[in-house]
Amino acid sequence: MTDRGALGLGYTVITPANHYPSRLPEFGDQPVVKLVTPRMAPSRIGQYLVSLDPGGGTTQRIGEGFERFFYVLEGTVTLFMAGSGRTALAAGGYAYLPSETPYELRAEDDTPARLLIVKRRYEAHGDLDAPGSLHGHRDDESFAETAVEGFTRRELLPVGDPAFDFNMSLLRFGPGVGLDKIEVHDEEHGLWMTEGAGTYVLGADEHEVQAEDFIYMAPYCPQGFTASPAGPAEYLLYKDVWRDGF
Ligand code: UGY
Ligand code: MN
Numbered sequence: 001m002t003d004r005g006a007l008g009l010g011y012t013v014i015t016p017a018n019h020y021p022s023r024l025p026e027f028g029d030q031p032v033v034k035l036v037t038p039r040m041a042p043s044r045i046g047q048y049l050v051s052l053d054p055g056g057g058t059t060q061r062i063g064e065g066f067e068r069f070f071y072v073l074e075g076t077v078t079l080f081m082a083g084s085g086r087t088a089l090a091a092g093g094y095a096y097l098p099s100e101t102p103y104e105l106r107a108e109d110d111t112p113a114r115l116l117i118v119k120r121r122y123e124a125h126g127d128l129d130a131p132g133s134l135h136g137h138r139d140d141e142s143f144a145e146t147a148v149e150g151f152t153r154r155e156l157l158p159v160g161d162p163a164f165d166f167n168m169s170l171l172r173f174g175p176g177v178g179l180d181k182i183e184v185h186d187e188e189h190g191l192w193m194t195e196g197a198g199t200y201v202l203g204a205d206e207h208e209v210q211a212e213d214f215i216y217m218a219p220y221c222p223q224g225f226t227a228s229p230a231g232p233a234e235y236l237l238y239k240d241v242w243r244d245g246f
Helices: none
Strands: 006-008 011-014 032-036 045-052 057-061 066-074 077-081 085-089 093-097 102-107 113-121 134-137 151-155 166-173 189-195 197-202 205-210 214-217 223-227 233-240
Touching: 006 205, 011 032, 011 197, 032 189, 032 214, 045 102, 045 189, 045 214, 045 233, 066 077, 066 166, 077 093, 085 093, 085 134, 113 166, 113 233, 166 223, 197 214, 223 233
Parallel strands: none
Antiparallel strands: 006 011, 011 214, 032 045, 045 113, 057 102, 066 093, 066 113, 077 085, 077 102, 093 134, 151 166, 166 233, 189 214, 189 233, 197 205, 197 223
């Protein structure tokens, strides 16, 4: 299936068959798929799929005024963060790093790793202190029920804290279950299908999506999802929150 990739009004769909790896200086020759960057206006995020060779990685410092979120898809990545030491992040592990944090990311010596990275400028608000670093694993807490039976969510960042300017959430749907409305909202999304398949309504269009697909949704892009009847579906969703874009 090489024909599912799409650029529509207010959205993109990128499937594995569409990947065309790039490089970024911080990762040397290790391939980086730029799923979205601010070149894809009006995106305010960079979201990248990074493949690390065994023992590969990078030693960096988060740029001044930027923040990053890491989510490990495959393999195990060791993350050294100034102030919090060394953490092994297996698949499903994640970390949030604020501005100017020195860090090192490294795949295990004998196994490659893949991770998703979200990069954006931190948007301070009033006298709220910027958040500190944090890390965890998707299995640290169970998924919470929602008003829709068969639809559960797991929040990876503290959704009630307005110091954070984005959320990362895992949304999980039983077979045939979906969102209960077509949403149209001010926030943008970067979406990675972690499991299963389903139908995504994007603007006036419908797209069949499956694990490993990526969707960018611009602000106000009408959106709706229904999981395939064949099995559960899940996605990892970036959403900017607590700000209004001025
Ligand atoms: O929270 C959300 O905006 C979410 N329900 N959107 C989505 O899944 N496309
Ligand atoms: Mn939404």
